[in-house]
Amino acid sequence: MDIVILAVVIAVVVLGALGGLVVGSRRKKQLPPPPPAAPDITAPPAEPHVGDEAETPRDEPRRTIEEVDLPDGSAPAAVEEPPVVEELPPAEIEVPEPTAGRLVRLRARLSRSQNALGKGLLTLLSREHLDEDTWEEIEDILLTADVGVQPTQELVEGLRERVKVLGTRTPEELRGLLREELLKLVGTDMDRTVKTEPEDRKPGIVMVVGVNGTGKTTTTGKLARVLVADGNTVVLGAADTFRAAAADQLQTWGERVGAHTVRGPEAGDPASVAFDAVKEGKEMGSDVVLIDTAGRLHTKTGLMDELGKVKRVVEKHAPLDEVLLVLDATTGQNGLVQARVFAEVVDITGIVLTKLDGTAKGGIVVAVQRELGVPVKLVGLGEGADDLAPFEPEAFVDALIGE
Ligand SMILES: Nc1nc2c(ncn2[C@@H]2O[C@H](COP(=O)(O)OP(=O)(O)OP(=O)(O)O)[C@@H](O)[C@H]2O)c(=O)[nH]1
Numbered sequence: 001m002d003i004v005i006l007a008v009v010i011a012v013v014v015l016g017a018l019g020g021l022v023v024g025s026r027r028k029k030q031l032p033p034p035p036p037a038a039p040d041i042t043a044p045p046a047e048p049h050v051g052d053e054a055e056t057p058r059d060e061p062r063r064t065i066e067e068v069d070l071p072d073g074s075a076p077a078a079v080e081e082p083p084v085v086e087e088l089p090p091a092e093i094e095v096p097e098p099t100a101g102r103l104v105r106l107r108a109r110l111s112r113s114q115n116a117l118g119k120g121l122l123t124l125l126s127r128e129h130l131d132e133d134t135w136e137e138i139e140d141i142l143l144t145a146d147v148g149v150q151p152t153q154e155l156v157e158g159l160r161e162r163v164k165v166l167g168t169r170t171p172e173e174l175r176g177l178l179r180e181e182l183l184k185l186v187g188t189d190m191d192r193t194v195k196t197e198p199e200d201r202k203p204g205i206v207m208v209v210g211v212n213g214t215g216k217t218t219t220t221g222k223l224a225r226v227l228v229a230d231g232n233t234v235v236l237g238a239a240d241t242f243r244a245a246a247a248d249q250l251q252t253w254g255e256r257v258g259a260h261t262v263r264g265p266e267a268g269d270p271a272s273v274a275f276d277a278v279k280e281g282k283e284m285g286s287d288v289v290l291i292d293t294a295g296r297l298h299t300k301t302g303l304m305d306e307l308g309k310v311k312r313v314v315e316k317h318a319p320l321d322e323v324l325l326v327l328d329a330t331t332g333q334n335g336l337v338q339a340r341v342f343a344e345v346v347d348i349t350g351i352v353l354t355k356l357d358g359t360a361k362g363g364i365v366v367a368v369q370r371e372l373g374v375p376v377k378l379v380g381l382g383e384g385a386d387d388l389a390p391f392e393p394e395a396f397v398d399a400l401i402g403e
């Protein structure tokens, strides 16, 4: 028995030793392998290697352009090491659509005005008998499209005269006649260029004003795109300090086309932001500074006074080249009241009619120009970035009466 027990004990010991060897050899296999000969691509090498610049840039936080101190050129820079040329991340700056002929491209957006105004007028004028009732219906159409009382009377008188001398009325003749009379109302001899290039200095200064939600910030952004597309450098002044989101909104527009945005503290003084924007525009040698202002009700005297102050403070630099009043075309006659009050506080030099895509009241173009004696220079025809068009009377009237 003892021999048997001894044999069992020996067997257990031998097996245990063997097992230890196996475990030991397994452990050995788990030791970290020797450093590989090839470089580990997951970690940046401590030192640059030949050909590194051809690799994808390392994930290091990069300085923005503003943070980089440029040598001022007066003192020789101490050259210790060759400068490290940093690759900038690929620019995501958009290239806006060309601005020429935008109104022609966007004319389908005026379809609501076209149906209500242009088509309605042509149908009535084609009636066999143009009696008093028909002329009244024509008047109603014009008034409903917000053309305004005085211009409506002028147009109807003009049409009556000319229709009388026509023998037969072909659709082409009527269309031509209506086109001419509408063009007379809209006006073809006004200077509708947005003044951004004063002769004697840079930058051109444009301020954008209007009541809440008319599309000021959107228009400022779209206008920046138009200017950049035409080869200008643009600085945006976020003088709407009521809401932090307003400056963000403007800055986003600016970033898309590469325009620098100057902003101030929330609830800060809008006049000082506007002043700083022009100052920076001067220092940067920019072509144009666009100042977006907070929406303000024309009925609030304090806010209107503030707007007057913004203008005066900016004019310590130079006179404003343009003060654009942004009016929402869908608000109709109320826009005229706003126009009057804003014009008293800041001299309006141009009108931007926004949201013409969403209304049948395209006639407001005529009424608002009459009210202020100032031309409509730009029209908004949608929320898209390139949906702001220079106003061209011919293209506008053609869009209204269809082709
Ligand atoms: N359909 C259409 N929408 C527009 C047009 N212009 C602006 N909008 C929209 O109108 C809304 C208000 O535009 P904003 O530019 O923020 O207006 P704002 O005047 O700056 O507003 P406040 O700063 O709050 O006074 C946004 O939803 C714009 O997309 C246009 O021409 N057509």
Ligand SMILES: [Mg+2]
Binding pocket: 216, 217, 218, 240, 246, 293, 294, 295
């Ligand atoms: Mg705004």
